[in-house]
Each structure stands twice: as C-alpha cells, then as structure tokens.
Amino acid sequence: MDESVIAGMDAAELRRYLDFVLYHYRVADAFWFLGVAERCGQPVAESLNAQVWERAGRLGARAIVQRLGVREKGLAGFVAAQRLYPWCVLLGYQFTQTPDEVVLRVPRCAVQQARLDRGLGEYACKEMHQREFASFAAEIDPRITVECCFAPPDPHPAECTCEWRFRLAGAGPQMGADG
Numbered sequence: 001m002d003e004s005v006i007a008g009m010d011a012a013e014l015r016r017y018l019d020f021v022l023y024h025y026r027v028a029d030a031f032w033f034l035g036v037a038e039r040c041g042q043p044v045a046e047s048l049n050a051q052v053w054e055r056a057g058r059l060g061a062r063a064i065v066q067r068l069g070v071r072e073k074g075l076a077g078f079v080a081a082q083r084l085y086p087w088c089v090l091l092g093y094q095f096t097q098t099p100d101e102v103v104l105r106v107p108r109c110a111v112q113q114a115r116l117d118r119g120l121g122e123y124a125c126k127e128m129h130q131r132e133f134a135s136f137a138a139e140i141d142p143r144i145t146v147e148c149c150f151a152p153p154d155p156h157p158a159e160c161t162c163e164w165r166f167r168l169a170g171a172g173p174q175m176g177a178d179g
Contacts, residue, residue, distance in 0.1 A: 026090055030111065033123075046124055054131035060085055061139035073141040075102045078166060081140050102166040103149075104133075109161035112152060125162070126151040133164060143168045 006017060037045035061081055064070050070081045079095050079102055082088050091110060096103040112122045126148055137144035144166055148154075151162035
C-alpha cells in the first residue's frame, strides 16, 4: 500500500479523505449488490451478500483487534470493536449495554432508505447481518451469541430498521483482556 498520498495531509484533509473512503466503501457495496441482483436475481444477490459479509465481519473484527488494539473480550470488547467498524460509522449504530446484554439498533438504515427512495423496496438483509454479526462477535469472543429482534424482511417500526441482541453464552462474569 502506498501511503505517500496521505502522509502529508493535515487532520482536516485526513477527515475529508476518510469521509470519501467510507462513502466509496458504501457505494462499491451497493453497486456490487445491485449488479448481482440485476444479472442473477435478488435471491442470489442476497445469498452471495450473506457469504461476503460473513467473511468481511470476521476479517474486519480481526483487523480491528490486530491493527487498532481492541483486546477486551466479552460484550464490552464487542461494542468497542463495533464502534470502529465502518458500518457502525456509516449507519449510526446505537448501543444499549447492560452487564448481561448489548442491544444494537439501526434507527435509519441509509442503505435501505436509498433503496426505498429509488422505488426498489427493502431487501432481506436479516440473514446477511446474522452471519456478519455472528462472525464478527466470534472473532472478538466466541461466547457471544447473536439474536435478531427484527430486520428486513421482518416488519419493523418506522423509527428503527433493525435491532439485534448480543449475550454471552453460559453463566459467569465476563472476562477482561487478561482473562
């Protein structure tokens, strides 16, 4: 990777560049999905998307641990890592955390909203996110379980596109980074 382009950027330039990279990340994902759906049909696109994001979730969590130093296990480690995941930034994930669980909510999914704005309707993202979140969580701590409260194609309230619950399997206290 050639970092010479960004080496001389100041903080404001780096922020603008990061905004561009995140925007481009979302655009590339969207056009890839739309292209597969057009050529192969919606069910194939959704199936391939689930496969891609299962791997991307696992590799993303691994990179966050290795490159960004998130070492904590358990639910706190999961939330810390998720906050650094590009989709959290892009979609504005909201977290409610208690000692026993984390609830992740997406109040307004920009991806689904873009589809609705273009008359495409929501796509069934539930399976994709189930696999993405499960692989991401397992990379942080294999004890973390994932439960979908609702996500498209499920009916959902207008003020929230999807909601997910994360818990630790088994009983006992969470272990920190040393345990």
